[in-house]
Structure formats: structure tokens, C-alpha cells
Amino acid sequence: MLQRPQRGDPFWIWALHGWEALSWALIALVTLITLLGGTPPGRKLGLLALMAVLALCWALVRRRPGNPVLSPYGYLCVLVVVLGGVSCLGDGFGVFYTVTLAQFIVFADSPRGAVLLTGLGALAITVGGSLREGGRADVFLTNTISSLAVWAVAVVMAVLTPRALAQRDERAALRAELKSTQAELAEVYQRQGAAEERERLAREIHDTLAQGFASIIVLAEAARSQLALDADRSAQQLQSIEQTARENLAEARVLVGAAPSSGVAAGSVATTLRRTLDRFTEDTGLTVTAELADVECDQPTRIALLRCTQESLANIRRHAAASTVGVVLARQPDGVELEITDDGRGFVVEDSHGFGLDGMRRRLAEFGGGLTVTSSVGDGTRILATIPLSDRSQV
Template sequence: MLQRPRRGDPVWIWVLHGWEVFSWGLIALVTLITMAGGTPTDRKLGILALTAVLALCYGLVRTRPAGQPAAGYGYLCVLVVVLGLLSYLGDGFGVFYTVTLTQFIVFADSPRGAVLFTGLGALAITLGGSLREGGQPDVFLTNTISSLGVWAVAVVMALLTPRALAQRDERAALRAELKSTQLELAEVYQRQGAAEERERLAREIHDTLAQGFASIIVLAEAARSQLAVDVDRSAQQLQSIEQTARENLAEARVLVGAAPRSGVAPGSVAVTLRRTLDRFTEDTGLDVTADLADIDCDRPTRIALLRCTQESLANVRKHAAATTVGVVLAHGPDTVELEITDDGRGFVVEDSHGFGLDGMRKRLAEFGGGLTVTSSLGDGTRILATIPLAPDGQE
């Protein structure tokens, strides 16, 4: 049984159902006209009773759950009988066959069933009309030709409807596939966004909190070992521990959103790096030489250069066993370049898979920059970070 149309159905399906609704209006109108006309009373009562039976059966089958073709075919059997009897009782009631053509298609579950029952309907009105007029051969022939013409139209409609339904189902499948694809893409983007955010937070934690805690541990160990030997030095180290802890607390507030910005002050990146290098010299006692050009960068670039510097100095402190460190900040043609060198033990770059260097590469890549690491065992290490500069270094 063809269900009522839904959004996205082809126009042909809407036309079928519109015609089905319209047919009942015409049946009611013709019945009322007949009741008010000069048809004999017994015939009027017969016509009224048949119309009522047909309407009742229609209502019953329409209220049944979908997927019950037997109910639809049962109604079509009633429709064929009622059409034949109406054609027999009243002149002109054969038009009901034309009016109800769509019902044969709507209530049949296959083109073959629709063609068969429309043919039975044509036969019923032909026999009913011919018997009403006395069964004369010429009348029977005329009725037959007329019925065959209408039946031919019904056959065309029955054949077109499955194509329209196939088109509807194809569009529905495409819409479902598109919706499924959109949901999958949304989930992929959501997972990708979550992964990128986790990676960003991990990098920020490594470059800020983790480095700060590492400094605190080193300073605390040094202060404890020198507490009985050099009280002034231990006091200085304790002061550095306090300052580092305060900076970590500020960075933690930034990471959790309790503070609006990082603690990197606006202005020249050289000023920002100088403070970091002074703290490093104070905490480690290493000899640091710095040649820092006065370059104005936007805030994200200053933060990236600062994080690269902090990570490089942390690696020097933990791994290099160096005695001197050199830092050069220079202005290239369209880039800012940060070079950090040490005279430590060096390492094999290809064997290094640490989170710090990888984090620096990814951070610089976000700005279209790059990281070059040059090192070998016993020959120290050179870190070169480059970032393209925005015009005029604007914020």
C-alpha cells in the first residue's frame, strides 16, 4: 500500500494522493446530486448504501498499520464490486471508475496488482452499465471501448508510479548518506580538534609548568647541598625557587583560563629574552653571551621565541654539561632568527625523539617557521629557530 507522501517525494506521488483526496469530494458531490434528483427512491437508497460502504472500508484500511497489502487488496475488491453495482443502479456512475483510478494504484503493492485491479474495475463498470441498459451488443461495445481507454490511462499511471517511488527512495538514500557523512565529518573534526587541543595543552605544560618544576627541583637540590657552606647562595636559590613557583602559578592560571593573557609583556622580544637569560645565569652560574637585536614582534611570535629559548636552556641545564651558552637574535630579510649554541657534550640528532624538540618544531610550524638542530657528540649543539615576520612587526 502506497503511504501518504512525505517531504522530498517526487511531484508524481503528491499528484496521486491529491487526486485520491479530490476523488472523494467528487464522489460526495455526485451522490448528493443523485439524492436530490429524480432517481427512484429504491435506487437512491442503494447508491447511498454502496457509497457509505465504500467510504467505511476506505476509512478502515487507511487507519490500519502500514505493511499490510492484504488490507489494500481487500479494499480494492470492495471497490470493484461497488463500481459495478453503482454503474448498474445509476446512469453516469461509471465516471466513478475514472475518479478512483488513483486508489487502484495507491492500495496495490505492485504495478502488476494495479494493472489487474484497474482492469477488473473497467470490466465491472462495463458489465454494470450494459446490464442497466438491457445488455444490448452495441451498448456493450461502446462501454467496452470507453472503459478500455480509461484502463489504458490507468496502466500508464501504474507503470509510472514505481519509477517515481524509485526516484524518491534514491533521493532519500542520498539524503541519508549525506547526513551520515556530515555526522562522520563532524565527529572527525571534533576528535581532531580535541587531539589538537590536547597536544597544544601538552606543549604549553611542557614548555612552562614542567620546565618551571624542573628548575625548582634543581634549585632546591643545590640550595640544600650548599645550605651549610654558602648561606647567601642558598638564599639566592630559594628566592629563585619562589619566583619560579610564582611564574608557574601564573602560567597555570593562564592554562585553565583564570587569567586572560600570558605573562609575556609587550614590546621588544630582546627585553623578554634578556630577563630569561639573566635568570638562567643566576640559577646555573653558566657563562651566557647574548647578542639580541631590538626587534618588535607581535605577541604570539614573542611567546614562540621565548618558549624556544626556555626549552633550549632547559636542555642545556639537564643534558649538555656545558660551560658557555651563546644566544643570538637577528633580523633576517623577512624573518626573525634565534640561534642558541652551547659547548656541551652534544648528541646524535637522528637518535633524539624528545617531546621538547618536537614541540618546538610544531610551535614554529604554526607560524610558517622552522627549526634546525645541529649537533654531534663532543661538539656542542646549535639550535636555529626562524619565524616569518608580519609587516612592521605589528601586534
């Protein structure tokens, strides 16, 4: 039995069920007119009895589907018998076949069953009408032609209904697939966002807290080793440890959201880098030469240049064993360049897979920039960071 219409069903399915509901209104109307008209009492009682049986069977199947007493096909067989009976009772009652046509499609569970049973219905009203007229050949022929015409409509309905249902199911499957895909995409975007956020936090921690703690360790070791020999130098190093610890605390507050800004003091990029280089010189004693142009850029670009400088200086302190460091900040026609060189031991660039260089590349890539690393064993290292400056960056 065809299920009641659902949201998303094609119009054809709604119309079919509407037709079924309307059929009972028309059956009731025709029955009432017959009972109130001049039809002989015997025919009236026969029509009333047949309609009562049909209505009872319909209610039994429709209200209690799957009951063991009467199946949908059993109801359709009753409908065929009733159609034959009413056609035999009076002229014009064959209209019940057209009125109840939708019920054959609704209650049959296959196109073949609908075609077969509507054919039996057409045969029933043809035979019933012919019996009423005494088996006249002309009446039989007329009834056959009209019944075949209505049956042809039933065949079309029986063929179209499964197609409409298939389209409904296909659209439902597409909607379910689309919903599932949207959920999967949302989950992928969520995971990607979480991964990107973890990567950003890891980079920030590496460029700020990790570098600060590394400086604290180096300064603490130096202060301890020189405490008995050079108290003033040790005191200076302890002061640097205190200052670095305070800066780390400020950066930690920024990372956990307890501070509203980047933790980097305002000012030009040249001033910011100069303060960093002075601290580096003070902590390491290395010779640092700097050519810092007064480049105008926005805060995010300034922070990116500062982080690249801090990472490069941290690598020089830990790995290079250099004596001289050079830093050049220059404005180019298409952006800004930051070059950091040292005369240390150098390394094989292809063999370097540290987080620091990769972090710098990713940070610069966010601004459309790039990182070039040139080094070889015994020949020092050159770091070149480039960032294009848009109108937004030149503030």
C-alpha cells in the same frame, strides 16, 4: 496499502492522495444529484445502497488498517463490483471508474496488483454498461474503447507511483546519511579539537611549569650542597628558587584561566630574552654571549621565541655539560632567526625523540616557521629557529 504522504514525499504522491480524497467528494456530489433528479426510485435506491456499502468498506479499511474483516484488496474487489453495478444502473455512472482510479493505486501494494484490479474495474463498467443497453455490440465497443483509455492512464499511474516512492526513499536515505555524516564529522572535529587542546596544554606545561620545576630542583640541589661552604651563593640560589616558583604560580594561573594574559611581561623580544639569559647565567654560572637585535614582533611571536629559548637553555642545563652558550637574534629579509649554540657534549639528532624538540617544531609551525637542529657527539649543538614576520607581526 500506500501510506499517507509524509514530509519530503514527491508531489506525485501528494496529488494521488488528494485525488483519493477528492473522489469521495465527487461520489457524494454525483449521488446527491442522482437522488434529487428524475432517476427512477429503484435506481436511486440501488445507487444509494451501493455507495453506502462502498463507503462502509472504505472506512473499515482506511480507519482500521490490518483488520481481519476486510483487507485492502478485499475493498478493491468490492469497488470493482460496485463499479459494475452503478454502470448497469444508469447511463453516465461509468464516470465513477475515472473518479475512483486513484483508490486502486493507493490501496494496492504492488504495481501488478494495481494494474490487474484497474483492468477488472474497466471490465466491470464495460460489462455493466453493455448489460444496461441489452448487450448491443456498438455500445460494447464504445464502452471498451473508453474503458481502455482510462485503464491506460491507470497503468501509467501504477508504474510511476513506485518510482516516485523509490525516489522518496532514496532522498530520505541520503538525508539520513548526510545527517549521520554530519554527526560523525562533528564528533571527529570535537575529538580533534580536544586532542589539539590537550597537546597545546601539554606543550605549555612542558615549556613553563615543567621547566620551572626542573630549575627549582637543580637550584635546590645546588643550594643544599653549598649551604655549608658558600652561604651567600646558597642564599642567591634560594632567591632564584623563590622567583622561579612565583613565575610557575603565575604560569599555572594562566593555564587554568585565572589570568587574562600569557604570563610573559610586556616588552621587546630582545629585552625579554635578555632577562631570561641573565637568569640562566645567574643560576648556572655558564658564560653566555648574546647578540640580540631589536626586532619588532607581536606578542604571540615574542612568546614563541621565548619558549624556544627557554627549552634550549633547559636542555643545555640538563644534558649538554657545556661551558659556553651563544644566542643570536637577527632580523632577516623574510622574518626573524633565533640561533642558540653550546660547546657541550652534543648528541645524535636522529636518535632524539624528546617532547621538547617536537614541541618547538609544532609551536614554530603554527607561525609558518621551522626548527633546524645540528649536533654531533662531542661537537656541541646548534638550534636555529625561524619565524616569518608578516605585517601583522611587525607591531
